Amino acid sequence: MMNMSQKSVVGQESSLREKAHQIFDMVKGFAREAEEVETSLIWNIGEYLRFGNNELGQSQWTQSKNLSIRVAKGKRQARATTGRFEKSLIEKTVQKALVEIRTTPEDPDYLPMLGPQKYSGVNRYFPRTLETSSEEKAGHVGHAIGLARKNGLLASGVLGTSMDELWMLNSSGLEASYKGSSGYFSLTMDADNGNQTGYGFSSFADIRELNPDKVSETALERAKLNKNQADFSPGKYDVVIDPYAWSETLFFLTVSASAGYTPDFGMRQYKEGRSYLSGRMGEKIMGDNITIEDDANHPLQTGPAFDGEGYPKSKLTLVENGVLRNVASSRISAHRYSDAKPTGHELPLPNPLGELPTNVVLRGRGQSKSPEELVETLDRGLFVTRFWYIREVEPKTKTVTGMTRDGTFIVEKGEIKRPVKNLRFNQSLLELLSNVEEVSEPVRNSGNFPGASMVNPGVLAKNFNFTSASVF
Amino acid sequence: MSAAKGLGEGLAKLSLSVASRENATYADFRLVHTRDQQVSMVNDNSSSEESTTLGVGVRVLFDGSGWGFADTDETGENSVREVTLKALSLAKGASKVGSKVSFAKEPVHVENWESRLVKDPFEVSVDEKYDVLRESTGRMKDENVVVRRGQLSFTTVEKYFASSEGSRIFQKLTYSGAAVIVAAKGASGLQRRSAQQYMSSGYELIKELNLPEQASELTKDAVALSSAKKCPEGKSDIILSGDQVGLQVHESAGHPIELDRVLGYEANFAGRSFLTPDQLGKLQYGSQHVNIVMDATPEHGSGLGTFGYDDEGVESQRKYAVKDGKFVGYLMSRETAANVGEARSNGCMRAEGYKLPIIRMTNVSLEPGDWDYDELIEDTKNGFLMVTNYGWSIDQKRYNFQFNCEKGYEIHNGSLGDMVRGPGYSGITPEFWNSCDAVCDKKSWVLWGVPNCGKGQPGQVMVTGHGASPSRFRNVRVFGA
Numbered sequence: 001m002m003n004m005s006q007k008s009v010v011g012q013e014s015s016l017r018e019k020a021h022q023i024f025d026m027v028k029g030f031a032r033e034a035e036e037v038e039t040s041l042i043w044n045i046g047e048y049l050r051f052g053n054n055e056l057g058q059s060q061w062t063q064s065k066n067l068s069i070r071v072a073k074g075k076r077q078a079r080a081t082t083g084r085f086e087k088s089l090i091e092k093t094v095q096k097a098l099v100e101i102r103t104t105p106e107d108p109d110y111l112p113m114l115g116p117q118k119y120s121g122v123n124r125y126f127p128r129t130l131e132t133s134s135e136e137k138a139g140h141v142g143h144a145i146g147l148a149r150k151n152g153l154l155a156s157g158v159l160g161t162s163m164d165e166l167w168m169l170n171s172s173g174l175e176a177s178y179k180g181s182s183g184y185f186s187l188t189m190d191a192d193n194g195n196q197t198g199y200g201f202s203s204f205a206d207i208r209e210l211n212p213d214k215v216s217e218t219a220l221e222r223a224k225l226n227k228n229q230a231d232f233s234p235g236k237y238d239v240v241i242d243p244y245a246w247s248e249t250l251f252f253l254t255v256s257a258s259a260g261y262t263p264d265f266g267m268r269q270y271k272e273g274r275s276y277l278s279g280r281m282g283e284k285i286m287g288d289n290i291t292i293e294d295d296a297n298h299p300l301q302t303g304p305a306f307d308g309e310g311y312p313k314s315k316l317t318l319v320e321n322g323v324l325r326n327v328a329s330s331r332i333s334a335h336r337y338s339d340a341k342p343t344g345h346e347l348p349l350p351n352p353l354g355e356l357p358t359n360v361v362l363r364g365r366g367q368s369k370s371p372e373e374l375v376e377t378l379d380r381g382l383f384v385t386r387f388w389y390i391r392e393v394e395p396k397t398k399t400v401t402g403m404t405r406d407g408t409f410i411v412e413k414g415e416i417k418r419p420v421k422n423l424r425f426n427q428s429l430l431e432l433l434s435n436v437e438e439v440s441e442p443v444r445n446s447g448n449f450p451g452a453s454m455v456n457p458g459v460l461a462k463n464f465n466f467t468s469a470s471v472f
Numbered sequence: 473m474s475a476a477k478g479l480g481e482g483l484a485k486l487s488l489s490v491a492s493r494e495n496a497t498y499a500d501f502r503l504v505h506t507r508d509q510q511v512s513m514v515n516d517n518s519s520s521e522e523s524t525t526l527g528v529g530v531r532v533l534f535d536g537s538g539w540g541f542a543d544t545d546e547t548g549e550n551s552v553r554e555v556t557l558k559a560l561s562l563a564k565g566a567s568k569v570g571s572k573v574s575f576a577k578e579p580v581h582v583e584n585w586e587s588r589l590v591k592d593p594f595e596v597s598v599d600e601k602y603d604v605l606r607e608s609t610g611r612m613k614d615e616n617v618v619v620r621r622g623q624l625s626f627t628t629v630e631k632y633f634a635s636s637e638g639s640r641i642f643q644k645l646t647y648s649g650a651a652v653i654v655a656a657k658g659a660s661g662l663q664r665r666s667a668q669q670y671m672s673s674g675y676e677l678i679k680e681l682n683l684p685e686q687a688s689e690l691t692k693d694a695v696a697l698s699s700a701k702k703c704p705e706g707k708s709d710i711i712l713s714g715d716q717v718g719l720q721v722h723e724s725a726g727h728p729i730e731l732d733r734v735l736g737y738e739a740n741f742a743g744r745s746f747l748t749p750d751q752l753g754k755l756q757y758g759s760q761h762v763n764i765v766m767d768a769t770p771e772h773g774s775g776l777g778t779f780g781y782d783d784e785g786v787e788s789q790r791k792y793a794v795k796d797g798k799f800v801g802y803l804m805s806r807e808t809a810a811n812v813g814e815a816r817s818n819g820c821m822r823a824e825g826y827k828l829p830i831i832r833m834t835n836v837s838l839e840p841g842d843w844d845y846d847e848l849i850e851d852t853k854n855g856f857l858m859v860t861n862y863g864w865s866i867d868q869k870r871y872n873f874q875f876n877c878e879k880g881y882e883i884h885n886g887s888l889g890d891m892v893r894g895p896g897y898s899g900i901t902p903e904f905w906n907s908c909d910a911v912c913d914k915k916s917w918v919l920w921g922v923p924n925c926g927k928g929q930p931g932q933v934m935v936t937g938h939g940a941s942p943s944r945f946r947n948v949r950v951f952g953a
Contacts, residue, residue, distance in 0.1 A: 050929055052737035056569055059562035060828050061542040062930070063555075064527065078598075081523035083545045089524075096522050103599035105518050105606075134565055142569065157740035158929040186740055186929070193736075194744035194869055257863055258662045259619040260653040262514065272515055273618035273657065352517035388743075391863035393876050394894065394953040396661045401874050403867040405743070424865075424872055424898070468949075470872035471746075471900060 016043055017177065020167035023090065027069055028171065030094040034071035034101065036113045038170040038309075040348070042066040045130065046162035049137055053154050054145045056138065069097055070170075070349060075110040076101040077350050107350060109332045113172040119305045119312050122297050124180035126206035130163050137161070140185070140212035147216050148189045153196075153223055157187040160447070161207065168310050178304035181205055184447030185215050188406060189223040195472050198223030199386045199406035201244040203447045205302065222385055225419060226407040229472070232420035236463040238381030240374045240411065243440060243458040245386045248449035250362060250456055252400050253429045257392040265294075265318055266355030267333035267340050274354070276395045277324060284322050286433035289365040292319040294328060294345070294357035300444040300455045301359040306344060308351065313344035318357065322434070328355040362456040364439025371440045371458040376414040378460055382423075383409040383416060397428040403470065422470040435462040476505040476526070477584075477642040480632025483552045487530050488636055490556040496563070498533040498575070499556075500635040500784060503547070504826040507594065511601040512623040513609050520598050527826035528552055531784075532559040538567025541828045576809035576817045578786050580638040585780025587645045588770065591675040593626035604650075604678060608687040612654040616695050618662070619655035622687070624648075624678060625670070625923065631783075639785040647776060647935060648677045649923055654691050658698025660893050665690040665697070665878050666860060670921030670935065672774040693879055696891055703880050703895035703952030709855035710897055711848060711944045714912070716877060717838060718920035718938035719861045724901040725757075725764050726836040726936065728870035729793050729801070730820075731808040733831075742927050743868025746901070747799055749812050757799040758905030761841055761943075764794040766803055768819060768834035773919040775937025777834035784829055786819035793836065797906070805831050824932035832927065835919065837939030841911025845942055848910055850886040856950060857881045857888060858895045866901075874898040876953055894953030897945075904945060912941035 020041045031037050043065045050058035067090065068081040078100030082093040137159050148155035161183035168176040183204050190197040200218035204210045256264050259274045269275040277285075296305045296313040305313050307330065317325050328345030333355065345355040375383050390402035403424050410417045438460040446453040480503035491499035504527060511520040527545035530552075534540065540563030544555045605622040612620040627647040634640050649670030655662055667686045671677050712720065728745040732738055747755070758764075768777055768788035779788055784806055793801045802812070803820040808831065821829040849857070858877040866873040880895030881888045899907075919939040926933055 046930065048930055052739060053735065055571060056566040057539060057737055058828060058830075059540050059566050060930075061555075061558050061562060062827070063544045063546070064525075065545055066523075066525075068523075079519075079521045081521060083523075083525035083527065093524070100520055100522075100598050103597055103602070104520060105602060107518070108516075134562065138565055138569075145569070154736055154739070156736060156738075160930060188740040190736075190739055190744075193748055194739060197739075199740075258655050258664045259514075260621055260651070260664075260666065268517070274515070274655070276662070278618075350517075350519035352512055352514035352519045354514075354517075388868055389865040391865045391876075393863055393896070394661070399953065401863065401865045401876075403865065403872065405868045422867055422872070424867075424874060426874075468872060468874075468898060470867045470869075472869060472871065 016041065016165050016167055020169060023067060024169040026087065026090055027094055030091045031071050031098060033098055034073050036072040036171050038070040038113055040068040040166060040168045043165045044162060046160060047134065048158055048160040049141050050158040051141055051145065052156035054149055056141060069093055071097045071101055073101050075106040076104050077107060077110060078104050079350065109336055111331050111335055113170040114174050114310050115172040116174055117310060117312055119176065120297055122305055124205050124302065126181045129161050129181035129183055129207040132207050143212065144187055144216040147220050151220060153189040153191050155187060155189050159185045166304060174310045176306045176310040180302060182302055182446065183207060185210060185212055187215050187219045189219045196223055196227040197406040198226055203444050222407040225409065225416065229419040229421045232423065232469060234423060234466040234468050236465050238378060238462050239464040240378050240383045240460045241458055242371050242385045243443040243456060244445060245384050247445040247454040247456065248390045249387050249400065249402065250454050251449060252390050252392055253398060254360065256395050258395040262353045263356040265327050265357050266345065267327050267329040267337065268354035270327045271337055276398060277327065280324050283324055285324050285430050286319055286322040287436050288322040289436060290319060290322050290433050291317065291363045293317050293361045294359050295361050296359045298359060298361050298455055302446050302453045303358055307346040308348035309346050311342055311344040311346060316343050328357045330355050358453065360454055361442065363442060364436060364457055364459065367439045367441050367457050369438060369440045374438055374440050374458055374460045375411055375416065377438055378411045378414060380412050383411050393426055398430050399426060399428045401426045421472060423466040424468045425465055426467045427465045432461055432464065437462060474630055476503060476630040477632050479503060479547065483528060483547065484632065484634035486549055487552050487556045488634060490553055491532055491560065492636060494560050496532045496534055496560060497536045498636055500531050500633065501528065502783060502826055503528045503632045505630040506825055507628045509626045510623065511598060511605065513605045514621045525825055528555065529826040529828065530556045530559045532563040533573055534560060534563035535567040537570035537572050538563045540566060543826050573807055574810035575806045576814055578806060578816065581781060581785060581787060582640045583780065585643045587672045587778065588774050589646050589674040593648050593675040594628065596675045604683055608652050608683040611684050611687040612691045614656065614691055614695055616656040616658055616698055617654055617691060618657050619653060621653040622683065623651045633785050635785050641781045641785055643780050645672060645779060646674055648673045648675060649921060650678055650681055650683055652683050652687050652690065654687065654694045656694040656698040660698055660700060663694050663697035663893055664862065665694040670776055670923045672776060672778045697879055697893045700891045700893040703856065703892040703950060705951040707947050708950045709852060709944060709946050710948050710950060711852060711855065711857045711942055713859040714916060714918050714940045714942050715920050716858060716861050717940035717943050719864060720875065721764060721836055721838050721938050721940055722922055722936060723864055723866050724870055724873055725793060726833040729803050730831045731802040731804045734802065735808060735811060741929050746869045746871055751799055753800055755799040756797050756906065757794050757902055758797040759908045760797050761908050761911050762794055762797045762905050763839040764836060765839060766791050766793050766801065766818060766834055766836050772835050773939065775835040775919045776921040776923065776935035777937035782819040782821045783823045784821040786817045789818045791818045803831055803833060822934055824934060827932055830928050832934045833936040835937035835939065838911060840914045840917040840941050843910045843912045845912050845916045848912060848942065848944060849883065849888065852883045852944065853885060855883045856895055857883055858897065871900050873901060892952060895950065896953055897948050897950045899948055907946045907948060908943055909946055910944040912943065917941040
């Protein structure tokens with residue numbers, strides 16, 4: 001039986017680096033039977049002011065830590081993770097991993113752990129994001145609720161702030177660390193059981209980047225416009241997609257349901273034929289005004305500048321002017337395939353899925369307009385403020401389905417004319433990105449859809465395929 | 473005695489006394505210890521990982537009008553005192569702008585409860601688990617196959633709940649599950665076949681699933697689909713496999729009866745619902761053949777939504793959501809039950825680990841009908857049989873849906889005909905369920921598990937159960953992909 005009353009070796013009185021080293025030494029001591037050891041210590045703190053029906057109904061504060069231990073011997077490796085930091089339980093976690101490496105299959109691709117690396121510095125930690133008081137943040141929420149009340153609407157949403165810190169150490173001398181702050185303000189104002197709705201969103205690393213009034217005004221303005229929606233015949237229409245409307249949609253460009261939702265832009269998937277991109281290197285798959293990069297150092301991106309084994313992330317051009325140029329790679333792929341070089345996109349090992357670009361930046365040529373200016377450019381079509389519930393329909397063309405929500409508007413000669421009922425679409429994402437005519441400036445789009453940390457613009461695209469309408 | 477229970481008892485006493493001293497109107501404390509294991513293979517790439525977490529979550533109501541919640545994985549006495557004070561501080565802030573909170577009454581429970589278990593999955597070696605996956609993915613080999621994937625998942629949750637009303641509940645729940653996926657390339661592109669099942673069960677489930685045999689059949693299907701014709705577009709009668717009906721219930725019945733979203737508390741993310749309180753007892757949601765229960769009791773089966781007590785100490789119950797096609801009930805918490813005038817919550821507050829409990833599905837199941845499966849096929853003149861979900865999407869009020877399946881067959885004059893690829897169907901929820909004219913009987917009814925239902929901000933993942941059997945729907949819009 002475990003002993004749960006022992007004192008944890010991680011307190012908050014000293015730096016996490018010091019604790020990470022202390023734990024690493026302890027793990028090494030417990031894992032003498034292993035030839036190599038890696039530890040990752042992760043700490044997260046978050047505060048989320050969640051509100052609905054003009055009330056602050058779910059105020060939450062959360063704190064968690066995680067120790068993930070990888071041990072290796074010969075060509076076998078195993079991982080065990082614990083949220084318990086008592087010495088005896090760390091030892092038990094190490095023992096679990098050691099038991100596993102005795103029975104786990106040999107990995108023909110196993111490579112010795114990485115030695116010390118140099119990382120480019122990206123400051124993503126702004127203490128004031130965490131230090132801003134609950135009262136001040138509640139004031140932003142209160143302002144949104146006040147505006148909603150004044151206009152006969154109900155405000156709902158969340159203002160969340162969080163901090164992540166990670167220390168990765170291994171027995172080859174690697175030390176990699178990351179500390180970042182982040183937050184998002186997601187706001188809906190609605191009435192008539194959601195028949196009238198408007199949506200505003202902003203995400204940030206530094207809370208000074210947040211303009212809560214702008215988020216509130218956007219949600220309010222759209223909610224005021226979005227009433228008495230017209231019936232609208234499904235079909236192909238030109239669209240302006242708001243930059244905050246489609247991070248989930250773009251996420252589905254990078255994963256495939258055909259393999260049980262595994263990442264597509266990775267070398268192992270590409271070479272094994274698991275990706276919809278397999279065999280298409282050098283092929284034009286999108287319009288020549290579209291470039292997609294993975295750039296961990298982009299100022300609007302989030303997360304560490306190294307991958308799941310501590311390898312520095314390279315800036316990678318995945319799609320250049322519409323042509324598939326690269327997929328993300330790793331040391332394993334470089335070992336396995338003679339034409340592959342590591343790019344720093346491995347997931348924590350052992351990893352059966354393959355590599356994943358985690359810092360996608362979608363850029364379009366001429367990206368200087370605002371989303372409002374894109375609307376002004378649209379002669380006749382629809383302005384979409386939010387897509388919802390995207391899922392893959394067909395992998396090769398990357399056809400996905402989904403709905404609009406919280407405001408879809410008819411635009412004529414650059415002016416918003418009236419709202420329409422929500423529409424379902426079935427649209428090839430490759431075709432959509434081949435039909436882009438104009439793009440706006442990219443925005444930080446993290447926290448909007450779990451798992452997708454995108455930097456992306458809004459677009460004006462031709463012939464978007466709406467296939468049915470909802471009843472509201 | 474379980475160590476988690478012993479630790480929970482001591483810390484609960486401390487936390488609840490701090491809350492009481494600070495004049496909390498109500499407080500509850502949960503300590504949750506979770507152990508997870510994943511063993512997986514993708515082609516020849518393998519991995520296994522075991523993880524454990526332990527933490528406490530404290531929920532406080534202050535001045536009858538403000539909620540606060542805080543959690544931590546530091547389980548020392550000082551940390552628990554601090555996290556209780558943090559929850560109180562948030563509750564005090566919220567009480568300044570909140571309105572009066574009412575609770576539906578619940579008897580005080582002092583109980584221990586454990587889910588059914590034959591073989592503890594954590595007593596089975598990783599090697600034996602790899603053997604199952606090796607044999608399963610080994611049977612997927614074919615020159616056209618590009619994806620051979622298998623995954624086994626096991627979880628044990630020990631949780632101790634205590635409230636300022638006097639309830640003291642310890643529960644131990646064990647879940648097991650498996651998924652196998654094969655994809656083949658051919659003239660019609662990349663085609664996937666898969667099978668999965670997750671239950672409140674021990675390792676015996678893995679034996680019962682016979683994954684290697686399923687893998688062989690799925691591989692034949694995937695290869696055949698990769699040169700099959702596309703499902704045509706139009707209006708048609710359809711028969712859905714039981715697992716697909718289970719997901720249809722989850723998305724178009726389970727989510728819209730969550731009372732928090734109905735009342736607007738989820739409007740920003742999960743959305744709202746068309747099943748508003750004024751429709752309760754009035755709306756003909758489906759045909760007379762449609763009976764949907766919300767049932768967390770063990771008598772319903774060992775589903776992912778089976779437990780003794782929910783995460784605010786309400787005893788598991790069985791209630792109808794849809795009876796003879798009429799919409800009659802919600803998934804509730806104590807607070808939302810009081811909001812709509814219900815005397816008692818039906819116990820649907822659930823949390824991922826020690827996070828904040830929110831309203832989640834338990835086992836939301838379509839009750840079996842009286843049709844024999846073979847007779848249902850024979851009774852269908854023209855239509856399509858659609859099997860196992862590929863993709864699912866539904867609007868935020870749960871009206872307009874589209875589901876895509878992995879494989880289909882034409883039905884002609886009561887017999888299955890050619891296989892079709894990418895079969896899909898779409899509709900508007902109440903119209904669709906009102907078009908249901910046949911539900912298969914208990915022989916083909918299975919309590920399916922959904923292991924990954926997302927909800928909440930910050931997001932939480934929950935496990936839910938859905939009993940269902942193959943069912944027929946008339947004159948539905950169908951298409952192929």
